[in-house]
Amino acid sequence: MSVPGQVIAVTVLGQDRPGIVADVTGALADLHGNLEDSTMTLLRGHFAMVLLVRTGAGVDAVESALRHLTADGSLVINARVLADPAPSGPSGPSYALHVHGADRPGIVATITRVVAEHGGNIVDLGTRLGGELYVLMAELQLPDVAAAEALERDLRIVAGEIGVDVHLTPVEDELL
Numbered sequence: 417m418s419v420p421g422q423v424i425a426v427t428v429l430g431q432d433r434p435g436i437v438a439d440v441t442g443a444l445a446d447l448h449g450n451l452e453d454s455t456m457t458l459l460r461g462h463f464a465m466v467l468l469v470r471t472g473a474g475v476d477a478v479e480s481a482l483r484h485l486t487a488d489g490s491l492v493i494n495a496r497v498l499a500d501p502a503p504s505g506p507s508g509p510s511y512a513l514h515v516h517g518a519d520r521p522g523i524v525a526t527i528t529r530v531v532a533e534h535g536g537n538i539v540d541l542g543t544r545l546g547g548e549l550y551v552l553m554a555e556l557q558l559p560d561v562a563a564a565e566a567l568e569r570d571l572r573i574v575a576g577e578i579g580v581d582v583h584l585t586p587v588e589d590e591l592l
Contacts, residue, residue: 419450421472423498426482430491432463440465440493443481447473457542463491468498507537508559510587513571515552517580519545524552527582530574534567535559550580555587 428440437456444451449471456465471478478495485491515527524543531538531554540555558564568584575582 428465513554519550
């Protein structure tokens with residue numbers, strides 16, 4: 417069933433507690449909103465969520481429905497209308513990128529710059545710091561297999577320069 421209306425991006429940030437996802441999605445469901453995409457994570461104990469909801473309700477109605485969740489100051493919630501996405505062309509093959517090594521500033525910037533230089537589009541990215549070990553995990557799409565071979569070569573070069581290990585592996589289509 418397709419819900420008419422516009423797509424509204426809702427961001428939720430703040431102090432973690434049980435029930436945030438249920439409270440936010442319940443308020444959106446009460447507006448007859450359909451969740452089209454979402455992601456949620458804890459970042460060092462802080463809650464972070466982004467949802468794309470299609471609804472006939474406007475941004476003011478969405479913010480009003482969620483306002484009670486921000487009353488105690490533990491959460492910040494924002495909403496904004498998103499333009500309909502432009503039709504995208506065919507995407508290239510997907511790859512999983514894993515990077516790990518001693519923590520230092522610039523790992524994400526360095527690695528993602530190399531991906532961009534090879535025409536890679538990062539579709540998911542997560543990082544974690546555990547003690548002194550920094551871990552980056554990403555899913556990316558590349559124009560073709562030749563781009564993946566060149567990317568892997570250049571990633572190994574910069575990885576050596578910044579002292580991390582990199583692994584780039586194809587993702588099987590049936591897993592996506």
